[in-house]
Amino acid sequence: MSSKTGTYLRGSEPLRKAEMTIRLSEFEIPPMQDALLVGKRAPIGPEAVRRMVDALSPEQYEIIRIEHQVFEAAVLKRSLLKLLPAEKLLPILLEECERVADEQAVVKAQVNITIQVSRAVDL
Amino acid sequence: MQTVGEIMTKELVTVKPEDSVAKVAKLMERTKIGGLPVVEGGRLVGIVTSRDIRRCHPNRLIADAMTREVVTVPHTCSLWEAKELLERHGIERLVVVDGDYPVGVVTRSLLYAELGKYIDALTGLHKAEFIQRKAMELLQDGKEIAIIFLDLDNFGAVDKKLGHVVGDEILCRVSKVLGDVVEEGFDYLFRYAGDEFAVVTVKPLEEARKLALRMVNAISEEKWPPGIKVAASAGVAGGRRASPRQGGFEPYTLSDLINMASLASTRAKKEGRQVVVAGEVELRETSCI
Numbered sequence: 001m002s003s004k005t006g007t008y009l010r011g012s013e014p015l016r017k018a019e020m021t022i023r024l025s026e027f028e029i030p031p032m033q034d035a036l037l038v039g040k041r042a043p044i045g046p047e048a049v050r051r052m053v054d055a056l057s058p059e060q061y062e063i064i065r066i067e068h069q070v071f072e073a074a075v076l077k078r079s080l081l082k083l084l085p086a087e088k089l090l091p092i093l094l095e096e097c098e099r100v101a102d103e104q105a106v107v108k109a110q111v112n113i114t115i116q117v118s119r120a121v122d123l
Numbered sequence: 124m125q126t127v128g129e130i131m132t133k134e135l136v137t138v139k140p141e142d143s144v145a146k147v148a149k150l151m152e153r154t155k156i157g158g159l160p161v162v163e164g165g166r167l168v169g170i171v172t173s174r175d176i177r178r179c180h181p182n183r184l185i186a187d188a189m190t191r192e193v194v195t196v197p198h199t200c201s202l203w204e205a206k207e208l209l210e211r212h213g214i215e216r217l218v219v220v221d222g223d224y225p226v227g228v229v230t231r232s233l234l235y236a237e238l239g240k241y242i243d244a245l246t247g248l249h250k251a252e253f254i255q256r257k258a259m260e261l262l263q264d265g266k267e268i269a270i271i272f273l274d275l276d277n278f279g280a281v282d283k284k285l286g287h288v289v290g291d292e293i294l295c296r297v298s299k300v301l302g303d304v305v306e307e308g309f310d311y312l313f314r315y316a317g318d319e320f321a322v323v324t325v326k327p328l329e330e331a332r333k334l335a336l337r338m339v340n341a342i343s344e345e346k347w348p349p350g351i352k353v354a355a356s357a358g359v360a361g362g363r364r365a366s367p368r369q370g371g372f373e374p375y376t377l378s379d380l381i382n383m384a385s386l387a388s389t390r391a392k393k394e395g396r397q398v399v400v401a402g403e404v405e406l407r408e409t410s411c412i
Contacts, residue, residue: 043180045187047140104180 030057034111035093036075041103046073064090070098083113127205128198130237131219131227137162138171140186144179147171147188158216158228161189166223169193172215195220198227202238203256205229243314245291246298251321254313258323258377269331269361270377271322272384273301273338276354276392278318285351293353294318297342304341310334321381328361332400335359339397358387360401 030053038049046065053061053075064074064086074090081089093109101107137160138147151157151173161169169189179188195218196205205217209231219227241250261268275297282290298312301320305312310324322338324331335357342355360383387401 041178041180043182045179045183047186048184051184 030060032061032075033108034077034080035089035109037071037093037097037101037105037107037109038073038075039070039101039103039105039107040072042106043104044106049073049075062086066090066094068094068098070094070101070103080111080113083115125202125237126198127196127200127202127217127219127229127234128227130202130233131198131229132233133227135160135225135228137225138185139163140168140184140189142185143181144176144183144185144188145181147185148173148176148181151176160193160218160225160228161185162225167193167195167218167220167225170216170218193218195225196229197221201256202234203253205234206238209234246295246314248298248302248320249311249313251313251315254311254321254323255377257311258380261323261325262377266325267327267361268380269324269326269328269359270380270384271324271331271335271338271357271359272315272381272388273320273322273335273355273357274385274388274392275318275342276356278353281351281353289351293347293351296345296347297353297355300341300345301338304334304338315381319385321384328359328400328402331359331361332398335398356388356391356396357398358384358389358391358401359398360384360387 032053036049038044038046046063050063053063060078061075062078062081064076066072066074071094074093076086076089089111093111097107097109136150136154136156138150140161140163147159151159158170158172160167161171169186169191170193171185171189175188175190194208194212194214196208198219198221208217209215216228216230218225219229241252242248243250258268258270278290281293297320298314301312305322309326310322312320312322315321322334324334326334339355339357342353345353347353360380362380383401387399391397391399
């Protein structure tokens with residue numbers, strides 16, 4: 001027996017069912033990829049980020065507090081900074097991220113750096 | 124000299140850096156306290172105010188909401204020093220510390236209520252205690268000071284003839300007249316007692332004499348109500364430190380100067396002069412005890 005309000009068994013008792021969908025994926029370690037920019041009014045601040053990074057990926061990231069109208073801190077992967085120093089990388093990241101984020105956001109960025117070298121040697 | 128240690132709130136409510144903003148907001152609401160010291164391992168690491176809380180996401184850690192640069196004072200800090208600090212930094216409370224450890228809090232309202240006891244209710248001028256502190260501070264800074272002691276002439280007769288209400292109105296007006304003559308940052312005016320006023324000034328003795336003369340003249344030249352004549356006599360005494368500073372003697376040197384200026388004003392009154400200068404003295408610490 002069915003009605004507009006549900007399925008009934010033996011008269012008035014409704015039959016309730018639960019449907020379950022499971023999606024499994026690997027938790028990324030570290031979860032913050034190459035760079036993280038922390039908005040001034042984001043749900044987590046630089047100190048919370050520092051504690052998280054220290055716990056999940058000790059000694060792999062550098063936290064830089066910044067004076068900026070949208071963001072108050074940046075977390076940068078140290079291996080990335082070996083390729084490009086923070087003073088070069090950070091202004092570019094900030095410029096791009098402030099276009100898409102506001103003070104409430106924590107922005108995760110994947111950064112691929114390719115270094116092109118061209119050398120000439122005397123023959 | 125009263126210190127913050129004597130008036131501070133000793134029952135401290137503190138929070139930890141790892142507390143959440145939401146938790147501390149509830150604590151502030153429950154305790155009705157607008158600013159809490161943040162403590163880690165017993166040491167003071169910051170302060171969080173209701174303003175910080177309002178600006179931050181409730182999920183944040185207090186470590187990300189607090190102010191790290193806390194304005195602190197030792198418990199021996201005088202109330203006036205504490206007041207200057209509060210006003211200079213534009214803050215509402217000072218954390219009282221013993222080394223790195225917080226031992227109390229002094230709020231602006233608590234401090235002002237206490238300092239109000241040192242303000243003369245009638246004239247709004249500081250009472251003698253404040254100027255003694257100011258003069259001691261100036262002496263400790265190695266500055267030369269002069270005391271002007273000003274006494275209204277025959278003021279008891281005004282009280283008797285016109286009543287104390289009129290007498291009080293005149294005292295208020297005298298304080299305003301004198302307040303217009305003194306120079307902020309150089310001269311510190313206070314009501315010593317009854318119809319006696321005094322100024323501590325960092326001006327040299329001759330300048331102090333001229334200031335005393337201007338004060339006496341300003342009172343004489345003021346347009347008083349018909350039938351009332353108000354005049355004053357002043358005494359001036361100046362001093363400079365004779366030997367390098369050693370702590371603990373300043374109250375005596377200041378008392379000496381005040382006494383000399385007071386006696387000079389009595390002499391001025393007796394001799395019918397406007398101002399008498401007691402002279403300049405070297406404030407030898409041996410003669411101050």
